[in-house]
Amino acid sequence: MSNPTAKHPNADVRMRGFAGRISVEQSLQWLDAELDGLGLLASEFVSLDNAAGRVLAADVVSAANVPNFRRAMMDGFALRAADIADASPNTPKSLGVLGDCFPGQAFAGEVSAGQAVRIMTGAPLPKGVDSVLPFEQTESNGNEVRALMSLPTGKNLGSIGEDIACGDRVLSAGRVLRPQDIGVLSSIGQSQVTVVRRPRVRIIVTGDELLPAGAQPIGSKIVDANGPMLTALVERDGGLPNHPGIMPDNRDAILAALEDDADILLTSGGSSVGQEDHVPTLLDEHGKLAVHGVAMRPAGPIGMGTFKGRLVILLPGNPVACLWGYDLLAGRAIRRLGGRKADWPYRKVTAVLGREIKSPVGRYDYIRVQLVNGKVEPVAQSGASVLSSTTRAEGFIVVPTEVAGFGEGTEVEVFLYDSV
Amino acid sequence: MSNPTAKHPNADVRMRGFAGRISVEQSLQWLDAELDGLGLLASEFVSLDNAAGRVLAADVVSAANVPNFRRAMMDGFALRAADIADASPNTPKSLGVLGDCFPGQAFAGEVSAGQAVRIMTGAPLPKGVDSVLPFEQTESNGNEVRALMSLPTGKNLGSIGEDIACGDRVLSAGRVLRPQDIGVLSSIGQSQVTVVRRPRVRIIVTGDELLPAGAQPIGSKIVDANGPMLTALVERDGGLPNHPGIMPDNRDAILAALEDDADILLTSGGSSVGQEDHVPTLLDEHGKLAVHGVAMRPAGPIGMGTFKGRLVILLPGNPVACLWGYDLLAGRAIRRLGGRKADWPYRKVTAVLGREIKSPVGRYDYIRVQLVNGKVEPVAQSGASVLSSTTRAEGFIVVPTEVAGFGEGTEVEVFLYDSV
Numbered sequence: 082m083s084n085p086t087a088k089h090p091n092a093d094v095r096m097r098g099f100a101g102r103i104s105v106e107q108s109l110q111w112l113d114a115e116l117d118g119l120g121l122l123a124s125e126f127v128s129l130d131n132a133a134g135r136v137l138a139a140d141v142v143s144a145a146n147v148p149n150f151r152r153a154m155m156d157g158f159a160l161r162a163a164d165i166a167d168a169s170p171n172t173p174k175s176l177g178v179l180g181d182c183f184p185g186q187a188f189a190g191e192v193s194a195g196q197a198v199r200i201m202t203g204a205p206l207p208k209g210v211d212s213v214l215p216f217e218q219t220e221s222n223g224n225e226v227r228a229l230m231s232l233p234t235g236k237n238l239g240s241i242g243e244d245i246a247c248g249d250r251v252l253s254a255g256r257v258l259r260p261q262d263i264g265v266l267s268s269i270g271q272s273q274v275t276v277v278r279r280p281r282v283r284i285i286v287t288g289d290e291l292l293p294a295g296a297q298p299i300g301s302k303i304v305d306a307n308g309p310m311l312t313a314l315v316e317r318d319g320g321l322p323n324h325p326g327i328m329p330d331n332r333d334a335i336l337a338a339l340e341d342d343a344d345i346l347l348t349s350g351g352s353s354v355g356q357e358d359h360v361p362t363l364l365d366e367h368g369k370l371a372v373h374g375v376a377m378r379p380a381g382p383i384g385m386g387t388f389k390g391r392l393v394i395l396l397p398g399n400p401v402a403c404l405w406g407y408d409l410l411a412g413r414a415i416r417r418l419g420g421r422k423a424d425w426p427y428r429k430v431t432a433v434l435g436r437e438i439k440s441p442v443g444r445y446d447y448i449r450v451q452l453v454n455g456k457v458e459p460v461a462q463s464g465a466s467v468l469s470s471t472t473r474a475e476g477f478i479v480v481p482t483e484v485a486g487f488g489e490g491t492e493v494e495v496f497l498y499d500s501v
Numbered sequence: 502m503s504n505p506t507a508k509h510p511n512a513d514v515r516m517r518g519f520a521g522r523i524s525v526e527q528s529l530q531w532l533d534a535e536l537d538g539l540g541l542l543a544s545e546f547v548s549l550d551n552a553a554g555r556v557l558a559a560d561v562v563s564a565a566n567v568p569n570f571r572r573a574m575m576d577g578f579a580l581r582a583a584d585i586a587d588a589s590p591n592t593p594k595s596l597g598v599l600g601d602c603f604p605g606q607a608f609a610g611e612v613s614a615g616q617a618v619r620i621m622t623g624a625p626l627p628k629g630v631d632s633v634l635p636f637e638q639t640e641s642n643g644n645e646v647r648a649l650m651s652l653p654t655g656k657n658l659g660s661i662g663e664d665i666a667c668g669d670r671v672l673s674a675g676r677v678l679r680p681q682d683i684g685v686l687s688s689i690g691q692s693q694v695t696v697v698r699r700p701r702v703r704i705i706v707t708g709d710e711l712l713p714a715g716a717q718p719i720g721s722k723i724v725d726a727n728g729p730m731l732t733a734l735v736e737r738d739g740g741l742p743n744h745p746g747i748m749p750d751n752r753d754a755i756l757a758a759l760e761d762d763a764d765i766l767l768t769s770g771g772s773s774v775g776q777e778d779h780v781p782t783l784l785d786e787h788g789k790l791a792v793h794g795v796a797m798r799p800a801g802p803i804g805m806g807t808f809k810g811r812l813v814i815l816l817p818g819n820p821v822a823c824l825w826g827y828d829l830l831a832g833r834a835i836r837r838l839g840g841r842k843a844d845w846p847y848r849k850v851t852a853v854l855g856r857e858i859k860s861p862v863g864r865y866d867y868i869r870v871q872l873v874n875g876k877v878e879p880v881a882q883s884g885a886s887v888l889s890s891t892t893r894a895e896g897f898i899v900v901p902t903e904v905a906g907f908g909e910g911t912e913v914e915v916f917l918y919d920s921v
């Protein structure tokens with residue numbers, strides 16, 4: 082976690098006016114150190130029917146045995162194994178049938194030597210028996226059953242706590258709850274479960290050129306793509322997005338929006354060093370602008386900092402840069418705050434490059450790609466303002482900071498966009 | 502799609518009383534043929550903020566150019582390239598500055614030869630210019646700017662329709678909408694999108710031994726695990742689950758439940774050939790029981806059929822069998838009805854078996870496994886009633902029908918439970 086350019090891990094690693102941008106690795110170090118300091122969000126109770134996909138905040142220990150009774154695992158006759166020790170098809174052993182055992186109903190009587198009870202799978206065993214002989218190994222006639230086989234004591238029955246014993250830790254904190262986990266939680270009598278609270282994420286989209294989602298693009302305006310896209314990304318990563326609408330490029334309005342009581346704030350637009358780029362200067366004056374400018378393409382004019390103790394990530398307004406900046410930094414922050422894995426939620430495949438990719442040493446590149454005849458090809462038109470390049474792409478590769486690109490035929494890791 | 506045991510692909514392939522079970526492959530053939538006949542569900546409109554993860558029902562063709570104007574791609578001066586053809590740091594070329602162009606605002610005047618306009622990234626180009634010279638390549642002083650470099654015509658500007666041209670097909674039917682797709686849809690002025698309707702799934706859980714989710718396990722009863730688990734599975738696969746509560750083991754009650762106006766009905770419990778197994782006989786009498794008994798473990802006593810034209814899948818009550826039966830058949834049906842990939846939504850890895858796994862030829866086995874020191878090990882306790890074995894498992898492997906197990910050291914495909 083050491084940061085070669087800073088006195089301590091989270092010192093101010095910003096370079097003013099992008100005179101010298103910090104590396105992607107340094108920006109991740111700053112973010113991870115900040116997230117280490119913040120820790121997990123508080124926990125909350127949710128009902129079981131809202132719990133799938135949530136992150137367990139505490140270990141779950143069962144207060145019950147499942148099942149809480151001995152039960153039949155086959156349809157057959159409950160009996161004492163010793164009574165039919167010598168039974169065979171040629172020497173069947175006769176027992177008197179006392180009655181029937183159905184699931185969910187305790188059998189009133191007790192079974193004595195020489196007796197049996199007809200029993201269904203899942204029914205509680207009556208007193209006095211120790212085994213279940215399946216129907217297929219019997220012949221029965223009214224109140225008499227003939228055992229055609231012997232069997233060991235305990236055969237075809239489920240013991241108390243066979244599935245889960247009282248005191249068992251059934252699930253551990255940090256678990257992302259799966260459908261079968263919900264089943265297990267229900268079976269031990271949990272109607273609620275303690276999960277990590279979802280990170281509240283305020284999305285602040287600025288830009289006087291923007292029309293709100295739902296509008297038609299007219300005149301010299303464009304319709305906001307970043308607000309709806311960020312909303313979907315935040316939901317994907319387990320956050321609770323709040324995007325009340327486009328903000329004007331106005332210092333007072335943006336400053337007021339930064340006061341939002343969210344766990345993390347994402348701004349889109351005005352993140353650079355131009356005349357209309359208010360967010361970095363506002364954060365500098367009223368909060369902390371810790372990172373500004375990262376040596377990567379796209380999304381170089383990205384920033385990170387804090388405002389009244391809350392994490393703020395300054396995403397560029399160009400939509401491709403906004404997507405990449407989100408994936409690199411914001412998504413990681415949201416997932417970690419919510420107790421999820423920091424890693425990208427994209428499936429990885431390995432494939433061979435169909436053409437050379439150049440990238441200067443010292444810069445981290447995000448490259449949208451398609452798989453053409455099994456080979457990795459960059460998507461042709463790929464400026465940072467061409468969002469449709471990210472929908473034409475099947476995924477992306479990255480060229481790390483210290484690497485000067487990859488030659489044709491190099492095996493690379495592709496992160497697939499369709500995997501979520 | 503041919504079915505060797507049947508006269509035509511979807512003839513009745515059931516074997517009564519499980520005298521001879523059909524193979525997993527045959528059961529999938531029946532299901533796929535049935536789904537081919539049903540086709541996709543109808544489409545519906547959803548607003549963009551509810552569209553991520555939904556399946557597009559029709560191609561989306563843009564009715565707009567994005568952007569709909571020529572715009573600056575850098576902060577700088579909009580000018581005529583011909584005016585500064587000979588400019589260099591030693592021979593700067595002076596132009597008069599007419600004013601400023603901001604994003605979202607059309608510039609009122611027209612730029613003549615010898616003139617320039619200060620312009621911000623994203624702002625519409627004024628009339629009369631053809632290029633943008635970045636600030637870094639200029640010196641300016643009040644109403645005068647000195648160009649220090651020449652540049653080609655068209656440099657640093659984005660053309661009309663650069664991202665998306667009017668008439669472009671931006672997304673195709675069948676697409677599972679990604680966050681960036683939502684951004685693109687917003688940018689072309691779509692406030693709604695046509696998606697495949699979610700399959701409505703009625704969950705009918707029967708069992709007199711069952712207490713509803715939220716109850717404490719007491720006496721000879723167990724708490725329903727399958728209802729909550731199936732609800733979560735259906736949601737995972739894009740369906741709309743409806744599970745109003747436990748049904749009694751009662752023919753009339755189950756028959757009434759089968760009348761539900763769902764797209765697919767899942768029953769849990771009573772799927773076998775015992776005295777209390779009402780669902781198969783009900784379907785036989787009032788609908789069609791097409792498949793009953795499949796040569797696999799667990800979930801052999803599974804069934805499929807139709808009731809008033811609606812698909813019914815009969816899942817066993819044992820929770821492990823219920824999970825596996827869902828994953829093999831029901832999940833596939835729900836995903837296909839909703840326009841999704843039939844495949845399991847589990848990530849696959851290849852790993853080596855740490856011990857031999859035996860399975861008789863003629864039976865398809867589902868085996869829960871853990872990865873221990875990188876090797877695949879079956880989960881120790883794994884009866885069909887031990888649901889906790891599926892939460893201890895990291896995933897599963899299958900042993901296909903025609904295979905007699907795998908030797909230690911065999912490379913197998915593991916489907917991981919944590920990947921959704």
